[in-house]
Amino acid sequence: MITPTNQPTTADLTEDTQGSLIAAGKVNGASVYGADAERIGHIEDLMIDKRAGTVEYGVLHFGGFLGLGSKHYAVPWRMLRYDNELEGFVVENITKARLDNAPVYEPAGVRDWNMVDNYWGM
Amino acid sequence: MITPTNQPTTADLTEDTQGSLIAAGKVNGASVYGADAERIGHIEDLMIDKRAGTVEYGVLHFGGFLGLGSKHYAVPWRMLRYDNELEGFVVENITKARLDNAPVYEPAGVRDWNMVDNYWGM
Numbered sequence: 001m002i003t004p005t006n007q008p009t010t011a012d013l014t015e016d017t018q019g020s021l022i023a024a025g026k027v028n029g030a031s032v033y034g035a036d037a038e039r040i041g042h043i044e045d046l047m048i049d050k051r052a053g054t055v056e057y058g059v060l061h062f063g064g065f066l067g068l069g070s071k072h073y074a075v076p077w078r079m080l081r082y083d084n085e086l087e088g089f090v091v092e093n094i095t096k097a098r099l100d101n102a103p104v105y106e107p108a109g110v111r112d113w114n115m116v117d118n119y120w121g122m
Numbered sequence: 123m124i125t126p127t128n129q130p131t132t133a134d135l136t137e138d139t140q141g142s143l144i145a146a147g148k149v150n151g152a153s154v155y156g157a158d159a160e161r162i163g164h165i166e167d168l169m170i171d172k173r174a175g176t177v178e179y180g181v182l183h184f185g186g187f188l189g190l191g192s193k194h195y196a197v198p199w200r201m202l203r204y205d206n207e208l209e210g211f212v213v214e215n216i217t218k219a220r221l222d223n224a225p226v227y228e229p230a231g232v233r234d235w236n237m238v239d240n241y242w243g244m
Binding site: 020021022023024025027028045046047048049050051053054055056057059077078082113 | 142143144145146147149150167168169170171172173175176177178179181199200204235
């Protein structure tokens with residue numbers, strides 16, 4: 001029998017970050033930090049393999065500072081490590097210089113995931 | 123050098139569903155259909171294994187019809203199959219009767235994923 005319940009809001013549903021699992025809704029928008037724990041951007045979305053159910057890429061949003069443009073980059077997921085203390089993801093090996101030449105994620109543009117893998121050496 | 127660009131909106135970023143990958147932002151909110159292709163609910167969120175980067179569970183939202191309550195259920199991800207034609211996920215083996223007794227996903231409640239696996243025979 002279905003009974004009325006106080007339903008959790010989406011915000012409630014995505015607060016669970018302490019266990020081995022994390023809600024995708026909590027990942028999207030999560031801060032991304034460089035090796036020095038400085039915030040360099042955030043995760044805009046995840047790219048998931050439909051069949052395998054594996055997270056393959058994070059779509060990261062960097063930039064937009066000093067009035068200049070910002071860009072989205074697809075980065076292999078295994079470059080990201082969740083840090084419980086920072087409550088965000090750390091990428092140890094992304095430098096600004098390396099990002100400048102990295103494949104940009106564009107909705108109507110190149111979807112060459114092999115190029116992304118090759119660029120990041122994955 | 124960073125140059126200003128026309129940045130894609132979040133909506134743009136999540137429109138990619140035809141390839142082998144799908145954006146998490148497109149998965150959240152996606153319709154869920156029963157074996158008869160009738161819409162029975164939608165995906166509210168995904169639970170991702172932080173270390174392995176695997177989607178382990180879908181948090182599904184069913185019910186809310188006839189003025190009665192609705193509930194969230196955690197369902198093992200491999201029970202869901204993406205259907206390009208329906209542009210949503212199909213669960214072949216979930217019946218209403220089976221859902222009635224299924225473990226409910228509650229934000230402050232039980233987080234017993236083993237119970238979820240056992241219930242659904244995974």
